Amino acid sequence: MVKEVQIVKTGIKIPLAKPKVGVAGKTGFWRITRPIVNYDKCNKCFLCEIYCPVNVIRVEPDRGPTIDYDYCKGCGVCVDVCPSNALELIEEE
Template sequence: MVGQDLIIEPIKYRVPLSKPKKGVAGKTGFWRTERPVVDKEKCVKCWLCEIYCPVDVIRVEPETGPTIDYDYCKGCGVCSNVCPSGAITMVPEE
C-alpha cells in the first residue's frame, strides 16, 4: 500500500516498535523443562521438525540430520509430536 503520496516523518515520541533479532529476549532455552533429544538413526530427514518449530531453532541437513539450538529451544515438544519416525524424545531437564 506504500504509495508515492505518503510521507514518513519520524515520530519523536516513544512507540511500541521493535525489530525482530535473534536472542533479543535473552537465552530463552532457560525456560525449558523438557529437552528434545534426536535419535539420528531413526531420523528420515523429512524436515517436518524444522518446518513446525515455532521458534525456528531446528536445522535439518542431509548429511547430519537435525541439530537443535538449545540456547533458544523452549522445549515445547512440537517437533517430537510431528516427527513421523519417533526420532525425537522429550527428556526431562535435570
C-alpha cells in the first residue's frame, strides 16, 4: 500500500529541526538548589526517575539513582516524591 514518496530536489531548504540534547543550553546553569542522593536510604522505587521533569535521573536496579548535573534544573520534584527521604536539596554555591 505504501509507495515511496519522491522528494523533488528544488534546492529549497526546509526549516526542519533535529532532536538535540540541550536546546536551551546547559540548563544546570539555572540551578539554585542541588539534589543529592543518600544511597544507604534509597530503596530503588524509581519514583524520582518517573517524575523527573528534565529526564536526567537514571535509576539502576542495583545501584540507585544517578543525576546528570549538567542539565538538572534543581526544581526538587524528586526530593518531594521520594518516599524514603533518600534525596536532599542543598543550596548551590
